[in-house]
Amino acid sequence: KAGVTQTPRYLIKTRGQQVTLSCSPISGHRSVSWYQQTPGQGLQFLFEYFSETQRNKGNFPGRFSGRQFSNSRSEMNVSTLELGDSALYLCASSQGGGEDTQYFGPGTRLTVL
Amino acid sequence: GNSVTQMEGPVTLSEEAFLTINCTYTATGYPSLFWYVQYPGEGLQLLLKATKADDKGSNKGFEATYRKETTSFHLEKGSVQVSDSAVYFCAPDTGRRALTFGSGTRLQVQP
Numbered sequence: 475k476a477g478v479t480q481t482p483r484y485l486i487k488t489r490g491q492q493v494t495l496s497c498s499p500i501s502g503h504r505s506v507s508w509y510q511q512t513p514g515q516g517l518q519f520l521f522e523y524f525s526e527t528q529r530n531k532g533n534f535p536g537r538f539s540g541r542q543f544s545n546s547r548s549e550m551n552v553s554t555l556e557l558g559d560s561a562l563y564l565c566a567s568s569q570g571g572g573e574d575t576q577y578f579g580p581g582t583r584l585t586v587l
Numbered sequence: 588g589n590s591v592t593q594m595e596g597p598v599t600l601s602e603e604a605f606l607t608i609n610c611t612y613t614a615t616g617y618p619s620l621f622w623y624v625q626y627p628g629e630g631l632q633l634l635l636k637a638t639k640a641d642d643k644g645s646n647k648g649f650e651a652t653y654r655k656e657t658t659s660f661h662l663e664k665g666s667v668q669v670s671d672s673a674v675y676f677c678a679p680d681t682g683r684r685a686l687t688f689g690s691g692t693r694l695q696v697q698p
Contacts, residue, residue, distance in 0.1 A: 478630075507684050517676065517688035530683050564630050568684060575621070576684060578631040 475501060478567050478579035486585045492553040495582045499546050499567030505529075506548040507576060508540060511562040520563075523548050524570045552584075560586045589614040591677050593689035600667055600696050608662040608692045610651075610677035618679035620644075620653055620660040621686065625674045634662075634675070667696045 479498045487493050499506050507530075508520040519532040523542035540550040546567075552559055562583050566576035594609040612620070619638045623631040635644030640655035649664045660677055674693050678686040 480630075505684055507686075509686075516690050517686075519685040519687070522684045524684075530685050532685065566631075566684075566686075570684070574684075575633060575636060576680075576686065577633060578623070580630040 480579040497565035503567035505570035589687035591689035596693035
């Protein structure tokens with residue numbers, strides 16, 4: 475079974491631009507969660523989608539948004555990029571019930587100049 | 588909210604040494620507990636999990652026991668290898684698919 479895939483793997487943007495990252499979950503998984511990893515803040519939860527609905531949200535500004543499609547693929551969008559948005563963005567998929575296991579993709583490395 | 592305290596690294600060991608990485612957590616209820624590992628330049632890989640008190644998760648020689656009374660989930664391995672060099676993260680999940688991660692512990696194994 476193929477794992478979680480994320481595209482692109484690397485991205486360079488400038489301040490003020492917006493960016494869209496994509497995540498394809500493991501086949502059969504209906505939940506996708508997004509995390510931001512930075513040296514200063516570590517790993518922080520952004521949001522989780524299940525059946526095209528956001529079920530849970532972390533403490534990030536509204537510039538961070540996401541969506542999920544009917545095939546469970548998910549995208550996250552960051553508008554008006556700031557230097558501090560430079561990070562590794564990880565998505566994780568799971569079946570979506572209870573305390574099931576999340577499986578992570580390789581991440582998208584975003585650099586904001 | 589949930590929080591995790593992991594021992595600070597880096598932890599530097601010689602090959603075949605015994606490894607312990609401490610993890611304690613605070614969480615609502617009785618979460619599932621996970622250890623993930625991150626190799627340089629990669630995402631997170633699930634290492635092991637435990638879902639209830641006294642459960643022992645194990646994988647690739649690593650073990651961790653869910654200790655409800657001390658809210659701990661310490662990671663151990665009897666004999667580390669150079670290939671185990673990575674960053675290890677402890678994380679509870681209270682069922683909302685929003686993992687709370689510790690700061691991570693970097694392990695360096697020298698030949």
